[in-house]
Amino acid sequence: MKQPTDVAQFSISTNPIKGPLKWVGMENIKSPIQGFTKDSIPAQISALVSLSKGDQKGIHMSRIYELVQSLSCKTLSKKKIFETLDEMVATQKGSSDAAKLTVKAQPLLQRPALLSEKMGYKSYPMQIHGPRKKNTNQLVVTLRVEYSSTCPCSAALSREAIAEEFMKRFQEGKVDCKDVEAFLTNESTWPAWPHSQRSQAQGHFLLNDHQELPDFSKLVDQMERALGTPTQTAVKRIDEKEFARLNAQNLMFCEDAARRLKAAFQNSEFKDFKFWVRHFESLHSHDVYAESRK
Structure with a gap:
């Protein structure tokens, strides 16, 4: 009778090509996540570990998968993420000395119109990235918001x-x-009119050692206040008129937007931050870009 195969024997490589690998694991694992809104939201999670031993054929994928699935059972927190990173390394039993966990989601927030009673939902792509190297954990929160930008140059030419x-x-x-x-x-x-474009700002926030995950909705509010002209959902005529007025008062190049965001967060408790700003030009077929950091 044929003896059952010992799975453990596959962990040692018989391939003549050996060597350590920087990262091995799984990307885009589907799982619900709690903590960004009052309800659970769908997320995509990537979980990777280093393969430090050159003679080791691979890693224990199933152990990492089970750890990722356990994230859905509790409200996501800095402590829970760090515990998961430590456990990801521990489950590999000496084969790994580093890990990283990335959670991507698009929470929906209800946003009011500028003046009327109208409301609607906006999606805010976000990411939590946790690398663990040499027993040191970090956490970076990334958030993207959309806004309208009116070109100061086109406004001046239109006035002329x-x-x-x-x-x-x-x-x-x-x-x-x-x-x-x-x-x-x-x-x-009217012989001329200034041109506007939909624009994006992406913030990357490195948490300090004693800082918990930030309040997601407050982070959105702070970025949108700094920019002044966030894109709208449902509107009435009075809202659209107010939006046009705000655009006239918030003429900005991408450089202006990057500086506004930096100024808004300069005194925040984040250990470090940076902003990527992109204006999707209506005059040109290319985008314009600016970056600021703490």
């Missing part, structure tokens, strides 16, 4: 073109208020 058209229309010097009103409200008389 409007002023030129106004002087052409009323060059005699005597101006009737009704004629001016007609000029200002008639779409066909």
